[in-house]
Amino acid sequence: MATLILKPSGTRNVIDAIPRHLSPVARSLMVISLSACFHHNNSSPLGGRCKYTGQSVRALPIRITTVGKKRSHGVQLVVDEYSEKLKYYSSVDCLRIRSNPKNAHDVKAQIEDEDLSVMCVIRSDDWVVILDEGGCDMSSELLAELIGDAGMTGASRLVFCIGGPYGHGRLLRKRANKSLKLSSLTLNHQIALVVLMEQLYRLCFEREAYFSREEGKCHLKSTRHEESMACSKHQTKGIKQ
Numbered sequence: 001m002a003t004l005i006l007k008p009s010g011t012r013n014v015i016d017a018i019p020r021h022l023s024p025v026a027r028s029l030m031v032i033s034l035s036a037c038f039h040h041n042n043s044s045p046l047g048g049r050c051k052y053t054g055q056s057v058r059a060l061p062i063r064i065t066t067v068g069k070k071r072s073h074g075v076q077l078v079v080d081e082y083s084e085k086l087k088y089y090s091s092v093d094c095l096r097i098r099s100n101p102k103n104a105h106d107v108k109a110q111i112e113d114e115d116l117s118v119m120c121v122i123r124s125d126d127w128v129v130i131l132d133e134g135g136c137d138m139s140s141e142l143l144a145e146l147i148g149d150a151g152m153t154g155a156s157r158l159v160f161c162i163g164g165p166y167g168h169g170r171l172l173r174k175r176a177n178k179s180l181k182l183s184s185l186t187l188n189h190q191i192a193l194v195v196l197m198e199q200l201y202r203l204c205f206e207r208e209a210y211f212s213r214e215e216g217k218c219h220l221k222s223t224r225h226e227e228s229m230a231c232s233k234h235q236t237k238g239i240k241q
Contacts, residue, residue, distance in 0.1 A: 066096050
């Protein structure tokens with residue numbers, strides 16, 4: 001069983017979180033989107049404390065659902081990048097629910113159809129968080145506490161739901177354990193996904209949450225430590241060959 005030890009750290013430049021292999025245009029768009037959300041939401045410094053700071057909490061598998069069209073190539077690269085990095089700490093599954101074009105002229109019917117589609121990929125023992133403009137303002141500290149709360153509930157998985165252009169339906173709102181507002185800005189579902197994954201990455205990878213095994217034998221404390229270990233392992237393997 002994996003655990004997370006939540007430990008917020010100092011503020012880092014959002015540019016450092018953008019994958020470097022993206023094109024200059026894609027990187028610029030991501031920087032603008034992420035910066036706008038961070039400046040708006042993080043009224044308290046990222047170095048603030050949450051109630052689980054320094055404590056071990058159970059790391060849950062994470063599913064993120066989005067409703068909308070196929071992701072652009074640039075966004076998919078970012079999602080894949082974060083998913084690859086986060087897998088060292090928790091499995092992250094990003095699932096896209098297609099909008100129903102048959103109901104495009106009937107907003108209520110489309111919301112209900114998308115609502116049912118999302119409900120079909122949620123289990124009864126999931127801890128569900130919907131991202132909604134009417135939810136609580138989200139900060140990095142609040143997200144850290146939310147992850148801690150979910151780990152303490154006995155749930156088998158943490159699910160974040162990003163709605164389509166018309167938002168979430170009645171069933172999903174009723175099912176949700178928590179409602180969060182990612183930003184007061186109107187965000188495309190693709191950008192909302194990138195912002196959410198960056199925040200998870202910030203908490204779980206960049207010194208904001210240390211990962212350890214229950215036995216206490218594995219404790220990755222920083223990116224540099226992980227890179228050093230990977231390099232050492234690669235060199236040792238090369239010597240054996």
